[in-house]
Amino acid sequence: MSSIRELAHRxxxxxxxxxxxxxxxxVVSQQxxxxxxxxxxxxxxxxxxxxxxxxTKKSNMVGLVWDTDHRRPGWRHPFLQDILVALKSALSAxxxxxxxxxxxxxxxxxxxxxxxxxxxRHNVDGVVIIDNGSRDPAVLALADAGVxxxxxxxxxxxxxxxxxxxxxxxxxxxxxxHLIDRGHRRIATITGPPDTWPAAxxxxxxxxxxxxxxxxxxxxxxxxxxxxLDSGHTAMRRLLARDPxxxxxxxxxxxxxxxxxxxxxxAGLRVPEDIAIVGFDDIEVAALIPPGLTTVAQDKTGIGTxxxxxxxxxxxxxxxxxxxxLPTTLIVRGSA
Amino acid sequence: MSSIRELAHRxxxxxxxxxxxxxxxxVVSQQxxxxxxxxxxxxxxxxxxxxxxxxTKKSNMVGLVWDTDHRRPGWRHPFLQDILVALKSALSAxxxxxxxxxxxxxxxxxxxxxxxxxxxRHNVDGVVIIDNGSRDPAVLALADAGVxxxxxxxxxxxxxxxxxxxxxxxxxxxxxxHLIDRGHRRIATITGPPDTWPAAxxxxxxxxxxxxxxxxxxxxxxxxxxxxLDSGHTAMRRLLARDPxxxxxxxxxxxxxxxxxxxxxxAGLRVPEDIAIVGFDDIEVAALIPPGLTTVAQDKTGIGTxxxxxxxxxxxxxxxxxxxxLPTTLIVRGSA
DNA sequence: TACGGTCTTGAAACCGGTTACATAGGGGCG
DNA sequence: CGCCCCTATGTAACCGGTTTCAAGACCGTA
Numbered sequence: 001m002s003s004i005r006e007l008a009h010r011x012x013x014x015x016x017x018x019x020x021x022x023x024x025x026x027v028v029s030q031q032x033x034x035x036x037x038x039x040x041x042x043x044x045x046x047x048x049x050x051x052x053x054x055x056t057k058k059s060n061m062v063g064l065v066w067d068t069d070h071r072r073p074g075w076r077h078p079f080l081q082d083i084l085v086a087l088k089s090a091l092s093a094x095x096x097x098x099x100x101x102x103x104x105x106x107x108x109x110x111x112x113x114x115x116x117x118x119x120x121r122h123n124v125d126g127v128v129i130i131d132n133g134s135r136d137p138a139v140l141a142l143a144d145a146g147v148x149x150x151x152x153x154x155x156x157x158x159x160x161x162x163x164x165x166x167x168x169x170x171x172x173x174x175x176x177x178h179l180i181d182r183g184h185r186r187i188a189t190i191t192g193p194p195d196t197w198p199a200a201x202x203x204x205x206x207x208x209x210x211x212x213x214x215x216x217x218x219x220x221x222x223x224x225x226x227x228x229l230d231s232g233h234t235a236m237r238r239l240l241a242r243d244p245x246x247x248x249x250x251x252x253x254x255x256x257x258x259x260x261x262x263x264x265x266x267a268g269l270r271v272p273e274d275i276a277i278v279g280f281d282d283i284e285v286a287a288l289i290p291p292g293l294t295t296v297a298q299d300k301t302g303i304g305t306x307x308x309x310x311x312x313x314x315x316x317x318x319x320x321x322x323x324x325x326l327p328t329t330l331i332v333r334g335s336a
Numbered sequence: 337m338s339s340i341r342e343l344a345h346r347x348x349x350x351x352x353x354x355x356x357x358x359x360x361x362x363v364v365s366q367q368x369x370x371x372x373x374x375x376x377x378x379x380x381x382x383x384x385x386x387x388x389x390x391x392t393k394k395s396n397m398v399g400l401v402w403d404t405d406h407r408r409p410g411w412r413h414p415f416l417q418d419i420l421v422a423l424k425s426a427l428s429a430x431x432x433x434x435x436x437x438x439x440x441x442x443x444x445x446x447x448x449x450x451x452x453x454x455x456x457r458h459n460v461d462g463v464v465i466i467d468n469g470s471r472d473p474a475v476l477a478l479a480d481a482g483v484x485x486x487x488x489x490x491x492x493x494x495x496x497x498x499x500x501x502x503x504x505x506x507x508x509x510x511x512x513x514h515l516i517d518r519g520h521r522r523i524a525t526i527t528g529p530p531d532t533w534p535a536a537x538x539x540x541x542x543x544x545x546x547x548x549x550x551x552x553x554x555x556x557x558x559x560x561x562x563x564x565l566d567s568g569h570t571a572m573r574r575l576l577a578r579d580p581x582x583x584x585x586x587x588x589x590x591x592x593x594x595x596x597x598x599x600x601x602x603a604g605l606r607v608p609e610d611i612a613i614v615g616f617d618d619i620e621v622a623a624l625i626p627p628g629l630t631t632v633a634q635d636k637t638g639i640g641t642x643x644x645x646x647x648x649x650x651x652x653x654x655x656x657x658x659x660x661x662l663p664t665t666l667i668v669r670g671s672a
Numbered sequence: 673t674a675c676g677g678t679c680t681t682g683a684a685a686c687c688g689g690t691t692a693c694a695t696a697g698g699g700g701c702g
Numbered sequence: 703c704g705c706c707c708c709t710a711t712g713t714a715a716c717c718g719g720t721t722t723c724a725a726g727a728c729c730g731t732a
Contacts, residue, residue, distance in 0.1 A: 013711075013712085014711065014712045014713075015712090016711075016712060016713080016714095017710085017711060017712075020710095020711090027709085027710075027711095028710070028711080029709085029710060029711090032710080032711085051717090053717095054716095054717050054718065054719085055716080055717050056717085057717080
């Protein structure tokens with residue numbers, strides 16, 4: 001691996017000049033610049049990132065924190081992969097790389113310690129937090145330390161923190177409007193955990209539209225799940241016990257919607273003839289499961305891209321961008 | 337951020353001694369060691385990873401290469417997330433971190449250049465390649481350069497390369513055996529692209545069992561898809577045109593199986609009564625789609641863990657571990 | 673008492689960059 | 703002509719570690 005000194009020597013210039021060629025090319029003469037660049041290409045010189053990080057304290061790496069919820073070992077972000085692709089792509093366009101930094105939940109507090117240290121030791125420029133559940137103390141510590149943070153699907157603000165989410169409230173509205181359009185009058189909902197922000201927002205939007213239409217939502221028609229399939233199943237059974245039975249259900253997450261559909265199937269009811277279902281997220285399964293789940297889609301790529309942009313903005317300027325809420329869209333399939 | 341010199345000064349020892357406390361503790365006296373450790377904890381000293389990398393040329397980071405198939409922009413590894421979790425967890429238990437290094441396919445050759453440089457510049461210790469499709473030239477260059485590589489689901493060997501896969505052939509056997517057990521006589525199959533290794537293996541195993549049972553597989557009963565849903569749909573329609581119609585189909589990938597089921601549904605046929613289906617992979621949807629897809633499950637966590645182990649072995653010793661094939665298991669659900 | 677060996681420790685070079693500061697050369701202007 | 707400023711480059715300190723080599727302390731032994 002050729003070093004900057006070797007390159008400098010071969011070109012008959014000083015190392016400082018070589019360094020300048022790569023960092024502040026405008027201050028070096030056209031002639032010298034070309035000479036250095038040609039020679040660099042010839043011997044395959046590449047600046048060593050560790051040395052550069054050491055000298056500048058900037059690593060061009062952003063940490064990716066995810067899966068910090070140890071209460072749920074099997075926790076899966078519903079569209080991690082889509083976000084990852086978009087995030088990675090947008091960041092690498094800026095010369096930034098992604099270092100995965102999940103605090104090892106199996107290792108408990110020790111794992112969290114390691115995680116925090118990893119962030120500091122590697123001079124990570126910032127972190128992206130992808131998690132819609134708990135707030136990890138280690139992550140909060142990062143924010144306190146002034147590390148630029150961009151959270152996804154998680155309300156997270158501070159002097160150096162911002163977040164990107166979908167317009168959950170608007171999404172809730174879309175769902176309600178669609179069901180009303182379809183002529184449903186007895187509409188129930190399966191929400192997410194009441195203490196989570198997306199769940200609260202989706203419910204609020206949903207409720208608002210119903211209210212506008214002159215229909216209030218009976219408390220017994222709102223049952224909370226935990227985003228996972230089984231909870232949707234349970235919730236739906238509870239709703240089926242209502243009398244009169246709802247003719248439509250808005251499930252605030254697709255997995256719960258699928259669970260609900262399963263409960264309906266078991267009860268011998270048909271979707272959408274007997275009960276209509278609208279989900280939220282637009283996960284892969286939504287398109288695959290018959291009769292197709294009508295759902296409020298989140299802009300997964302947009303979320304990843306917006307997160308990258310926010311991160312870049314924080315890294316370049318000193319401003320902390322305002323939180324972004326990306327529009328959601330209703331995807332009409334067969335279930336409503 | 338406190339440096340090693342500060343810590344050394346506070347302890348009244350030399351920086352060399354401090355360094356030894358963290359790297360070769362056995363050579364420093366019990367007393368000094370304790371003093372340094374206590375003081376380090378007190379002032380929150382953490383060795384700087386960049387400086388260490390610079391000095392030792394080991395970064396404790398392994399690169400993760402994935403999504404290198406630009407022929408398919410939407411390429412999704414069927415269980416990236418599961419593998420990622422296992423891989424990350426096993427690696428971080430060894431103090432290794434994961435740096436995402438997808439060659440940016442949208443950037444074409446330039447992106448690939450950047451990628452290669454990233455690997456070198458960051459002194460990545462090794463690379464995990466997760467991709468069951470094409471072989472990226474940039475990745476091959478890495479292998480040539482002697483970078484330790486572990487490939488997943490991809491036959492990839494060399495002096496510093498090994499790979500981890502499922503026992504695809506055995507899985508094909510399981511599928512065939514199950515269908516024969518169920519009394520099926522007219523069995524067809526939807527394979528993956530014939531030029532891919534997993535597809536060939538699965539088919540080989542499948543064929544072998546049929547042959548053992550005295551049944552040969554008519555060429556017209558073997559139709560190839562491209563792993564994706566639509567191709568399963570198309571393939572199934574082709575198979576339905578056969579006379580007599582097969583009573584069972586082994587789809588070498590779950591997505592294709594789902595596509596096949598959809599085609600059956602459209603044709604007014606029922607699963608498993610009219611036609612039985614067995615898939616391969618056990619992706620999330622398999623459990624969700626009615627009546628439940630009977631499938632050959634890959635050990636996703638095992639794959640991630642095995643990959644991590646192989647990587648660690650290469651990093652520590654000088655040996656390149658033999659390729660590993662993880663056992664598959666048949667998950668019986670409702671489709672067969 | 674002198675000597676060799678073992679155990680600890682320190683001094684200093686080195687890894688490969690960046691950057692503050694100094695300097696040399698050239699041009700414009702009074 | 704002398705002065706000043708500007709541009710292009712070099713010198714050397716520095717980032718925060720690791721590691722080689724040498725040396726001091728202490729021990730047992732001849």
